Amino acid sequence: MLNIKLSHNPLIQYRPIRTSDLEVLEKLHGDLFPIRYESEFFQNVVNGRDIVSWGAVDRNRPNGQSDELIGFVTARTVLAKASDIEEYLRYDSSRSEQTLIYILTLGVADSYRNLGIAGCLIREVIKYALNIPTCRAVYLHVISYNNPAIYLYKKMSFQCLRRLCDFYFINGQHYDAYLFIYYVNGGRSPCSPLELIKLLVTGAKSGFNTVAAKLWKKEDRKPSKWSKCKESGSLLPTKHSKRMSNEDALTQFV
Numbered sequence: 001m002l003n004i005k006l007s008h009n010p011l012i013q014y015r016p017i018r019t020s021d022l023e024v025l026e027k028l029h030g031d032l033f034p035i036r037y038e039s040e041f042f043q044n045v046v047n048g049r050d051i052v053s054w055g056a057v058d059r060n061r062p063n064g065q066s067d068e069l070i071g072f073v074t075a076r077t078v079l080a081k082a083s084d085i086e087e088y089l090r091y092d093s094s095r096s097e098q099t100l101i102y103i104l105t106l107g108v109a110d111s112y113r114n115l116g117i118a119g120c121l122i123r124e125v126i127k128y129a130l131n132i133p134t135c136r137a138v139y140l141h142v143i144s145y146n147n148p149a150i151y152l153y154k155k156m157s158f159q160c161l162r163r164l165c166d167f168y169f170i171n172g173q174h175y176d177a178y179l180f181i182y183y184v185n186g187g188r189s190p191c192s193p194l195e196l197i198k199l200l201v202t203g204a205k206s207g208f209n210t211v212a213a214k215l216w217k218k219e220d221r222k223p224s225k226w227s228k229c230k231e232s233g234s235l236l237p238t239k240h241s242k243r244m245s246n247e248d249a250l251t252q253f254v
């Protein structure tokens with residue numbers, strides 16, 4: 001795709017982020033996000049401490065900038081049982097070992113947008129997750145007004161699970177977030193549409209009361225903290241809100 005903001009043909013390559021990227025990585029985060037990240041976060045990224053990351057560079061970039069980051073994605077592995085999305089994972093007996101990949105930050109410099117770079121970075125994360133046998137999903141939060149990012153996640157087949165009311169607190173204002181998930185390695189939600197249909201068919205055979213009892217039990221066992229995510233315009237009000245301030249948003253804003 002032609003990008004009118006660039007005066008040359010870009011040659012985009014992807015590579016791990018390293019210590020020499022520190023300054024540019026900090027600057028890109030400062031330019032792209034409305035919150036400030038602490039230097040410890042960047043140190044952890046460039047040193048690969050509990051964080052995996054990929055960078056995008058433009059090998060045709062002039063003025064000795066051919067190895068300078070123009071895009072990045074950072075993510076970390078979390079134990080499913082210690083995550084805040086455990087209820088969206090189907091139960092299995094090996095659950096104690098199940099992991100998830102949480103995307104922390106994703107960004108592409110303005111002049112390199114709409115070239116498919118963010119899509120490629122997300123695919124790197126998905127490939128990484130697919131190679132971890134215990135990993136069941138890649139997930140992330142996105143602020144509710146970020147249409148380019150929301151469009152991108154949907155295009156990449158992420159499922160929007162919930163709208164989280166007042167999830168972010170930025171510069172004195174609350175903002176909702178969407179929770180997006182991409183299941184891998186057989187990971188899936190506890191009640192897929194197919195399971196629901198099967199349950200209803202069984203119910204039609206054995207009587208409404210049995211189904212109602214099953215559904216009630218399931219609901220009882222796994223109370224939903226958040227409202228279900230629907231297409232915009234049909235969002236349900238939330239019951240639960242998790243607030244995030246500039247300070248504690250360190251590893252959560254994408």
Ligand SMILES: CC(C)(COP(=O)(O)OP(=O)(O)OC[C@H]1O[C@@H](n2cnc3c(N)ncnc32)[C@H](O)[C@@H]1OP(=O)(O)O)[C@@H](O)C(=O)NCCC(=O)NCCS
Nearest residue numbers: 106107108113114115116117118119142147148149151254
């Ligand atoms: C979101 C972001 C990472 C996307 O990067 P990118 O490299 O431009 O993404 P891609 O080129 O892979 O895909 C962009 C898609 O969004 C579409 N898009 C762009 N602006 C859009 C908008 N305002 N509304 C809807 N879709 C939009 C593009 O058309 C493209 O889709 P297409 O390939 O079907 O044409 C980039 O805009 C960015 O860095 N934003 C600032 C930081 C940020 O918001 N990060 C994500 C936080 S969750």
